[in-house]
Amino acid sequence: MAELSAAAAPKQARPPKQARPKGAAFDPWFKMCCAASATLILSALTGVMITLAFAGWPAFSKFGLSFFTSTEWNPVTDVYGGAGPIVGTLLTAAAALILALPLAFATAVFLTEFCPRSLRRPIGVAVELLAGIPSIVYGIWGLFVFAPLFAKWVEIPLMSWAPPGSIWETLFSGIPNGSGLLTASIIVAMMILPFIAATLRELLLSVPARVRESAYGVGCTSLEVVWSVTLPYVRRGAIGAIMLGLGRALGETMAVTFVIGNSHDFPHGLFDGGSTIASTIANEFAEATSDMHVAALAALGLVLFLMTFIILTVARLLIGAQKNV
Amino acid sequence: MFARRTRRSVASAAFMVFCTASTMLAMVVLIAILGSLVYNGIGGVNLDVFTKDTPATGSIGGLRNAIVGSILMCAWAMAGAVAVGVLAGTWLSEYAGDSRLGSLVRLLNDVLLSAPSILVGLFVYQIAVKPLHGFSGFAGALALAILAVPVVTRTTEDVLKLQSRQLRESGAALGTPMWTTIRSILWKAAGGGIITGILLAFARISGETAPLLFTALNNQFFELNMLKPMASLPAVIFNFALSAYDDWRRLAWVGSLLIAFAVLAINILVRTLSREKRRP
Amino acid sequence: MSKTLAVALAATLLAGATTVQAAVTISGAGATAPAPVYTKWAEAYKAKTGVQLNYQGIGSGGGIKQIEAKTVDFGASDKNLPIADLNAHGLLQFPTVIVGITPVVNLPGVGPGQIHLTGPVLADIYLGEIRRWADPRIQQLNPGLRLPNLPITVVHRSDGSGTTYLYTSYLSEVSPSWKGKVGASDSVQWPTGQGGKGNDGVAAFVRQTPGSVGYVEYAYAKNNGLAYAAVADHDGAFVEPDENSFKAAAAHAAWSPSNGFAPSLLNQPGAGAWPIAGATYILIYKEQTSANGGQVLRFFNWAYQDGDGLATNLAYVPLPASVKEMVRRAWTTEVKFGGKPAL
Numbered sequence: 015m016a017e018l019s020a021a022a023a024p025k026q027a028r029p030p031k032q033a034r035p036k037g038a039a040f041d042p043w044f045k046m047c048c049a050a051s052a053t054l055i056l057s058a059l060t061g062v063m064i065t066l067a068f069a070g071w072p073a074f075s076k077f078g079l080s081f082f083t084s085t086e087w088n089p090v091t092d093v094y095g096g097a098g099p100i101v102g103t104l105l106t107a108a109a110a111l112i113l114a115l116p117l118a119f120a121t122a123v124f125l126t127e128f129c130p131r132s133l134r135r136p137i138g139v140a141v142e143l144l145a146g147i148p149s150i151v152y153g154i155w156g157l158f159v160f161a162p163l164f165a166k167w168v169e170i171p172l173m174s175w176a177p178p179g180s181i182w183e184t185l186f187s188g189i190p191n192g193s194g195l196l197t198a199s200i201i202v203a204m205m206i207l208p209f210i211a212a213t214l215r216e217l218l219l220s221v222p223a224r225v226r227e228s229a230y231g232v233g234c235t236s237l238e239v240v241w242s243v244t245l246p247y248v249r250r251g252a253i254g255a256i257m258l259g260l261g262r263a264l265g266e267t268m269a270v271t272f273v274i275g276n277s278h279d280f281p282h283g284l285f286d287g288g289s290t291i292a293s294t295i296a297n298e299f300a301e302a303t304s305d306m307h308v309a310a311l312a313a314l315g316l317v318l319f320l321m322t323f324i325i326l327t328v329a330r331l332l333i334g335a336q337k338n339v
Numbered sequence: 340m341f342a343r344r345t346r347r348s349v350a351s352a353a354f355m356v357f358c359t360a361s362t363m364l365a366m367v368v369l370i371a372i373l374g375s376l377v378y379n380g381i382g383g384v385n386l387d388v389f390t391k392d393t394p395a396t397g398s399i400g401g402l403r404n405a406i407v408g409s410i411l412m413c414a415w416a417m418a419g420a421v422a423v424g425v426l427a428g429t430w431l432s433e434y435a436g437d438s439r440l441g442s443l444v445r446l447l448n449d450v451l452l453s454a455p456s457i458l459v460g461l462f463v464y465q466i467a468v469k470p471l472h473g474f475s476g477f478a479g480a481l482a483l484a485i486l487a488v489p490v491v492t493r494t495t496e497d498v499l500k501l502q503s504r505q506l507r508e509s510g511a512a513l514g515t516p517m518w519t520t521i522r523s524i525l526w527k528a529a530g531g532g533i534i535t536g537i538l539l540a541f542a543r544i545s546g547e548t549a550p551l552l553f554t555a556l557n558n559q560f561f562e563l564n565m566l567k568p569m570a571s572l573p574a575v576i577f578n579f580a581l582s583a584y585d586d587w588r589r590l591a592w593v594g595s596l597l598i599a600f601a602v603l604a605i606n607i608l609v610r611t612l613s614r615e616k617r618r619p
Numbered sequence: 620m621s622k623t624l625a626v627a628l629a630a631t632l633l634a635g636a637t638t639v640q641a642a643v644t645i646s647g648a649g650a651t652a653p654a655p656v657y658t659k660w661a662e663a664y665k666a667k668t669g670v671q672l673n674y675q676g677i678g679s680g681g682g683i684k685q686i687e688a689k690t691v692d693f694g695a696s697d698k699n700l701p702i703a704d705l706n707a708h709g710l711l712q713f714p715t716v717i718v719g720i721t722p723v724v725n726l727p728g729v730g731p732g733q734i735h736l737t738g739p740v741l742a743d744i745y746l747g748e749i750r751r752w753a754d755p756r757i758q759q760l761n762p763g764l765r766l767p768n769l770p771i772t773v774v775h776r777s778d779g780s781g782t783t784y785l786y787t788s789y790l791s792e793v794s795p796s797w798k799g800k801v802g803a804s805d806s807v808q809w810p811t812g813q814g815g816k817g818n819d820g821v822a823a824f825v826r827q828t829p830g831s832v833g834y835v836e837y838a839y840a841k842n843n844g845l846a847y848a849a850v851a852d853h854d855g856a857f858v859e860p861d862e863n864s865f866k867a868a869a870a871h872a873a874w875s876p877s878n879g880f881a882p883s884l885l886n887q888p889g890a891g892a893w894p895i896a897g898a899t900y901i902l903i904y905k906e907q908t909s910a911n912g913g914q915v916l917r918f919f920n921w922a923y924q925d926g927d928g929l930a931t932n933l934a935y936v937p938l939p940a941s942v943k944e945m946v947r948r949a950w951t952t953e954v955k956f957g958g959k960p961a962l
Contacts (some may be wrong), residue, residue, distance in 0.1 A: 037516045044518035048430030051423045052444045055492065058485050059447045062454070062462040069465065089779070089806035120361035128355050129362075137362060139610060144369045146606045148546020150573050151372065151595045154580045158588075159375045162827065189772055189813050191828035204368055211365070235351030258453060265455025267549040268577070276777035276814030287813045292457050296549055297816055298806075299461065301680030301779035315458050326450045395658035472689040474646075556648070559658060560671045567644055568673060578676075582819035584842065 063319060070313030072306060081313065087278040089302075094310035098278040100317060102195060102288040105281075106270065107263040109199035114207040115256060121207070122214035123240050138215070145208035153272035156201040161192030161273055164200075169285050188285025195281050195288040198274040202266050206259040213255035217248040250332050257329030261322050267292040291318040373599070380596030383589045388597075392561050393575055393590070402594055404561040408569040412476055412555060413545050415565065416483035421537055424488045428495025429521060445496075452489035459485050460550035468554055476562075476569035479555030486547060487540040494536025498529040535609050542605040546598055548573035572598055644671040645914050649682020649695030650781045651817040652718050652836035653899045656935050657695070660926050664918055672918050676817060680779025680805050686710070686902045692911045694902040697781020698805045699881035709905050711953050712879040713946045714898035715919065717869050717936040719837040720785050721860040721895065723845040725825050726752065727767060730846055732859045735760045737851040738793030738886070738894065744832060745773055745790065746797060747811035752830060769830030774821050777814025779806040785897040786834045789885045793894075834895075837865075838934045850895065853888045864893035865936040874942045876949050898938070907956040916950050916962040923947075 073081060073094060084095025125138055169190050176182040188194050221244050229243040245252065275287020276297060289297075291314045302308045387401040394400025427444070435441030460482050467478040502525055510520030526533065556568040557578060572594045579591035647657070654676035661672040677685075679696035686694030687708060697718065705712055722741060724734055740756055743749045749756060753768040776783045784805040791798035801807050815821035818839045825833040825845060837860045840847045849857040858864050867889055872882040884896040903915055923946075927937040938946075954961045 033514075037519055041516050041518050044521070045430075045434055048426045048434060051426035052430045052435070054423055055427055055448055055451065055488060056444060058488070059451050059454075061466070062458055065462050065465050066458065086808060088808040090802045090804040090808065117361040117364060120358040121365055124358035124362045128358055137366070139607070140366060140369055141362075142610075143603055143606055144365060144372075146542060146602050147372060148548075148573070148598055148602060150546060150548045150576055151376070151599045154576065154591060154595050155372050155375055157580065158379070159371070165827075189828065190770075190830070191772070191824065193813070193824075207365060235347050237351040237354040238347065240354075261453045265453070265457070267455065267457045268573075271816075272580070276816070277812070278808070292455055292549070295457055295461065296552065297777045297814070298779065299464075299553060301678040301682075301684055301805075312461070315461055318455055319458055322454060323450055326453050327446060330446055330449050395655070395662045398659075398662060468690060469688055474690055556646075557675050558673045559661060559675075560644070560665070560673055562644070562671075562673075564644075568646055568675075581816055581823060584819075 063316070063323075066312050066316040066319055068312075070309055070311075070316045073309040073313040076306070081310075082317075085279055087310075089304065089307055092304055092306045094306065096291075096310065096314050096317065098280060099289045099291045099294045099314055101280060102274070103264055103290040103292070103318065103321075105195060105288070106199045106202055106274075106290055107260055109196070110202035110206060110263045111256070111260050113200065113203035114210060114259065117203075118207045118210035118259075119214060121211040122218055125211075125215050126218040127236055127240065138212075141208045141211055141215075144204075145212060149205065149266060149268040152201055152205055152269040156197065156269060157193070157272040160201065161197055163192070164197055165190055165192035173285070184282070185284055187283030188281075189275055189287055190285070193273045193275045193287060194285045195274060196284055198270045198288075198290075201269050201273060202263050205266065205269060206263050209262060210255055210259040213258065214248075214252060217251045217255065218244060221247050254329040254332035257325050257332070261326045261329065264318065264322050264325070265292060266290075267296050271296050291315065376592065376596045376599050379589075380592035380594075383593040384596065388590075388593055393559055393570060393579075394586070395559070400590070402572065402575065402590060402597070404558060405570040405572045405575040405594065406597070408476065408555070408558065408562065409545060409571045409573070411563070411565065412480045412483060412551075412569060412571060413541060415477070415480035416487055416544055417537065417541055419480070419484040420487035420491050420540055423484075424491025424536075424540070425495050425526075425533060427488070428492045429499060429525075431492065431496040432499035433517075433521060433525075448489045448492050451485070452493065455549075456482075456486055456547050457549035457552075460553045463550065464553040473566070474554065474556035474568040476555050476565035476567065479551045479569060479571065480565070482550035482554045483544040483547060486550065487544045490540035490543060491533075491536050494539065495529075495533050498532030498536070499525055501532070502528050531612060535613055538605050538609050538612075542602045542609075545605075546573060546602055548577055552577070643669075643911075643914055644673060645692045645911050645918070646673045646675075647682075647693040647695060647901075647915070648675045648677050648685050648691045649902075650679040650697045650899055651676035651819065652679075652697050652720075652780075652782050652838075653695065653716060653935065654818075655838055655842075656716060656926075656930050656933050659929050659933060660918075660922050663926075663929060664921060667921075670914060670918065672915075678776075678778040678805075678817065679781030679784065683902065686904075689904075692903075693915045695899065696902060697897060697899045698784035699879055699898075699900055700902070702877065702879050705879050705902075710902045711905050711949065712881065712900050712902055713919075713949060714874075714880050714900050714938060714942070715922065716899060716930050717865050717884070717896060717938065718782075718785075718899050719860045719865045719868070719893050719896045719936075720782055720789075720834055721837050721840050721847040722832060722834050722850065723822070723825050723840050723847050725829055725831045725846065726769070727829065729764065731840075731844075732847060732849050733764060734846065734848045735851070735857045736848045738789065741850075742790045742794030742797040744771055745775070745810070745812070746800060747773070767830070772828050772831040773809075773812030774815055774824045774828070774831050774833035775809045775812050776806075776821060777816050780817075781805055781897075781899065782818060782834065782836055783807065785885070785895060788883075789895045792886050837861075841934045850893075852892050852894050853886050854890075856890075858891055858893055860893050862931065862934065862936050864891050865896050867892040868894070868896035869898075869936070869939070874945060876945065880942070880946065880949075903954065905953050905955065907954060907961050910956065910961075912954055912956055913961040916954060920947070920950075920962070 081096050083097050085098040086093055086095045172186045176186045229239045270290050271293040274293050276289055277287040281288050295311050299311050391401035392404040463478055463482040468474055506524055510524050551571050551574050557574045558568045558570040562569055576591045576594040579587040657674045665671055679698045682694035682696045685691045751770055752766045787807055788803040791803040815824045818835045821833040822835050822839045822843050825831045849859045852858045868884045868887045874880055886894045923943045930937050950962050951960045
C-alpha cells in the first residue's frame with residue numbers, strides 16, 4: 015500500500031507543466047500598455063482642470079463672489095469681474111440652441127419621414143459635411159459675408175425705422191456693422207444644427223418600424239406620429255443630443271471671436287456687442303502681463319470647463335442609458 | 340368631425356412644409372459657405388500659393404509654410420493620438436468591460452471630446468511652452484494630439500465592440516495569447532473602422548485654431564524644425580483675415596478654401612470606405 | 620493601403636525631425652503698430668543674409684509678457700517700460716521708428732484729413748458723452764463740413780496694445796475727465812464701444828461701419844485709404860498726420876539711455892507737431908544666454924543703416940542719426956554674451 019501510494023504521490027505532488035502559448039509572457043505588458051493609455055486620457059483631463067484651478071486661484075480668492083457678478087474688467091487697476099463673458103457665453107449658447115433646435119429636429123424628421131428615398135443619402139451626407147466645416151471657416155464667412163448682409167438687410171433698416179426715444183430704439187440699439195451677440199448666436203446655431211440633426215436622425219432611425227407603423231395604422235397623421243409616438247420613444251437620447259450640442263456651443267471659440275464685437279459689458283440692445291469666455295481668452299491671453307490678469311483669464315477658463323463638464327456628464331448619463339450614440 | 344380631421348391634416352401638412360423648409364435652409368447655408376469660399380478664394384489659387392511662403396504686406400507670397408506646418412503638426416499629433424487612442428480603445432473594449440473604472444474613462448473621454456479646444460491650448464502652454472521657454476511645433480502637435488485622442492479612442496472601442504464573440508473565442512481556442520488575438524484577429528477585422536476613426540480625427544484637428552495660438556504661435560518663414568514656432572493654415576488665416584490689407588485677406592480666403600475642401604474630401608473618403616465595408 | 624499610409628506618415632515625420640535648418644532663426648513678438656515695417660525688414664534681411672527673423676504681432680502687452688517669459692528672443696512694444704522695471708528684469712529698451720497714432724472715421728463724403736477734431740472732443744466721444752456726429756461740439760470745429768446725424772460707433776482695441784497706451788496717455792494729458800474716469804494703459808476699461816483685435820481689427824471695423832471712429836497707427840490708415848482726422852496740436856492749429864508732423868513731434872525730444880530712450884512725444888509744442896506720436900521699442904535681455912542676442916542686434920543695426928527707405932515707404936518715421944548713435948553705444952556697452960559684447 016505504502017509503495018503504491020509512494021509511486022502515485024510524485025505524479026500528484028508535481029502537476030504536469032501547463033503548456034503556455036508562445037508570447038503569452040507579453041500579455042500582462044500589453045494589458046498594462048493599454049491601461050496606461052487609458053490613464054493618459056484621465057490625466058490629460060485632470061491636468062487641464064488642475065492647471066486652470068491652480069492658475070485661477072488668485073483671482074477667486076481676491077475677488078470672491080464679485081468675480082461672478084461684476085462686469086468691471088479693468089486691467090489698469092487690476093480689478094476683474096467676469097460677469098460679462100460668463101453671461102455672454104450663456105446667452106450665445108442658449109440663443110444658438112433655441113434657434114438651432116427646432117430646425118435640427120425638423121431636418122432630422124425630414125430625413126427619416128418625408129424625404130424621397132433616393133435623396134436620403136445625399137442630403138444626409140450634405141448635413142454631415144456641414145458639421146465638418148472647421149470653426150474658423152464659419153468665422154471668416156460670418157465676418158465677411160454674413161455680417162455685412164445682416165447689417166444691410168436687418169440691422170440698419172430696423173435701427174433707422176425705430177422711432178427715437180421709443181422702446182424699439184433701445185431694443186434695436188447696438189453696432190450697425192453686423193457683429194454682436196445676436197450674429198454670434200446665429201453663426202453658432204448654424205454650427206450646432208447639423209450636429210444635433212445628425213444625432214437626432216440616428217435616434218429616430220433606431221425606433222422600431224412596428225411602433226411607427228402601428229401609429230400610422232390607427233390613422234395618425236405624420237405630425238402626430240412624430241410628436242406623440244416617435245419622439246417620446248427617443249426622448250432621453252434626444253435630450254442628451256441637445257445637451258451635447260449645448261456643450262459644443264459653450265466652447266465655440268473662433269467663429270465667435272470674429273463676430274462678437276468684444277465688449278465686456280452686458281448687452282443693452284439686440285445688436286450690441288459682447289464677449290464669451292472663449293473669445294476673451296483668445297483675445298487677451300497672449301498679452302496678459304499682470305499676474306492677476308492671467309489669473310482672471312484662467313479663472314474664466316475654469317468656469318467654462320466646469321460648465322461644459324457638468325452639461326456633458328448629464329448628457330452622457332442620459333444618452334448612455336438609451337443607446338450608445 | 341370632419342373639421343377636426345381637416346385641422347389635423349392641415350397641421351400635418353404644415354409640419355411637412357416646415358421640415359422641408361428647414362432642410363432646405365441647411366442646404367442653403369452649406370451652399371452659401373462653400374460658394375463664398377470658392378468665389379473669394381478660387382481667384383487666388385495659383386502655383387504661388389504652394390511654392391511661396393507667407394508674405395509681408397505688399398509682397399508676393401503664398402501659403403507654403405502654413406500648409407507644410409499644418410501637415411507636419413497634424414502628422415505628429417496623429418502619430419501620438421493613434422498610439423494612445425487605439426490602445427486606450429482596446430483597453431476599454433477588451434479589458435475594462437463594464438467596470439466602474441471603464442465607465443469613468445469613457446465619460447472623461449467624451450468630456451475631452453467636446454471640451455473647448457482653447458482650454459487645451461492653455462494647458463499645453465503651461466506645461467510645454469512656458470517651462471521650456473519657447474513656442475514650438477511640438478507644443479502645437481501635443482495640443483492637437485490631446486484633441487484627437489478621444490475621437491480615435493471612441494471609434495476604436497465602438498468598432499472593436501462590434502466584432503463578434505466568436506472571433507475572440509476562436510483565438511482563445513487556438514491557444515493564442517490575448518495580445519496576439521487582439522493584434523492579429525481583432526485589429527485586422529476592425530481595421531477599416533479604426534482607419535475611419537483616424538481619418539475623422541485628422542479632419543477634426545486640421546481645422547483647429549485656438550489650441551495653436553498659444554503653442555505653435557506662427558512663423559513668417561518656412562520652417563521644418565519642430566522645436567521652433569511653426570506656421571499653420573488656421574493661425575495664418577486667423578491673422579490675415581483680421582488684417583486690413585487686401586492681399587492678406589485674399590490669402591486668408593484661399594487658406595480657408597484649402598482647409599474646407601481638405602476636410603470635406605476626408606469626410607467623403609470616410610463615408611466611401613465605411614460604405615464599402617458594409618457591403619460584404 | 621495601410622502600408623502606404625504608414626510609409627507616408629513616417630516620411631512626413633522624418634522630414635520634421637531632421638533639423639537640417641542651416642539658416643539662423645530668431646523670433647520676436649509684440650506690437651502690431653510696427654509689424655508691417657518689421658516684417659518688411661525681415662524679408663529684405665533674409666534675402667541679404669539668410670537670417671530668418673520671425674516677428675509676430677500679438678500686441679505690445681504680449682511682447683512684454685513673452686520676453687519676460689523668455690519664450691522669444693526679443694519683445695516689441697509701443698508702451699515703454701519705466702527704467703525701474705527695465706533694471707529689475709535686466710532688459711535693455713531701445714527705439715526703432717517713430718509711429719503716429721491717428722483717429723480715423725468712416726463718414727459718407729468725408730475724405731482723409733477733412734474732419735477736424737481736438738483732444739478734449741475725442742475724449743468726450745470715447746467717454747460716450749458725445750453720441751452723434753451732428754453734435755454742436757464737433758460741428759463747430761468743422762464749419763465747412765456737413766456732418767450726418769449718424770450715431771457714433773466707437774471702436775477701440777480688444778487686446779493689450781501700446782497703440783492704446785499712447786492714445787489713452789494723450790487723452791489723459793488733454794482731458795482731466797478722461798484721466799479721472801479711465802486713465803492711461805495698454806488695456807483700459809472702455810466706457811463704450813466695440814473692440815477690434817490689433818490695429819488690423821480696428822481698421823477693418825472702421826472700414827465696415829458707417830459712423831464709426833477708431834484709432835490706428837498711421838501706416839494702417841494710409842494703406843487702407845481710411846479717412847484720418849486732423850487733430851489740433853499744442854497751440855491749437857490743426858495738423859494732419861504725415862512724416863513731417865511726426866518728425867516735428869520728435870524734434871524737441873530728449874533721448875537718453877537713462878530713461879530707457881523713452882521721452883514723451885505727446886502734445887509737443889512747436890509748429891506742426893503731431894500730438895499723438897511716440898516711438899516703438901524693442902526689449903532685449905542684457906545678459907544673453909545664446910548667440911541669438913547678437914543676431915537681433917545685427918538685424919536692427921542693418922535696419923538703422925539700410926532700412927530707412929522701406930520704413931518711409933510704409934509711412935514710418937526713422938530716428939534721427941544722433942539717436943541711432945546713442946543706441947549703438949548702448950548695445951556695445953550693455954548687451955553681453957558670455958562677458959563680451961554681443962554685437
